[in-house]
Amino acid sequence: QSALTQPASVSGSPGQSITISCTGTNNDVGSYNLVSWYQQYPGKVPKLMIYEVTKRPSGVSNRFSGSKSGNTASLTISGLQAEDEADYYCCSYAGTSTFVVFGGGTKLTVL
């Protein structure tokens, strides 16, 4: 059982927007603006998409955006494209005892 809770799957049609939620607690997501999101294709290496809740690394499309409210962080993908179909994982810093926690992952299907 993962420390952060994500929906197992989400889906959307090309051009639409989808949002993936990531719910934690006051010990992780709620206490630190250190949430990151990763995209992973089957059999491939994870790729950093968002860090520090809202920041995009160089080269990541601006169709990807992050936000946070309370203990829940969210990843929004706008203008959905077929190439966005992948697994997405959220991650949060959780203090000097636990350090890092992940969500269980969300499978995005582009219909």
Place this chain on the structure above:
Amino acid sequence: QVQLVQSGAEVKTPGSSVRVSCRPSGGTLSTYTFSWLRQAPGQGLEWVGDIIPVLGLSNYAQSLQGRVTITADESTTTAYMELSGLRFDDTAVYYCATERNSWSFDSWGLGTLVTVAS
């Protein structure tokens, strides 16, 4: 971003130990913080621990505390993750990654499959 070169796949028996290496190409260890993460077959990501080579400081996941040791050798420009007392559920792909100051992981190695089997 930096390219991270990891060692090859390993097959180990229960109770034994494994050491996986990670070398940044074209850089020195002191430039980075290195994290190790793992992913069991069909499962999600799990943080194993990290090391700040310039400080010689390591942090470990509570679930693996006592079994995992992460080290760095400047002379070979290589970071290592050693896991002892291997169990069947340690079977996973082990990734090394560089860690931004913000506890996020930007450059990843290709992963090393560690299989624990009798």
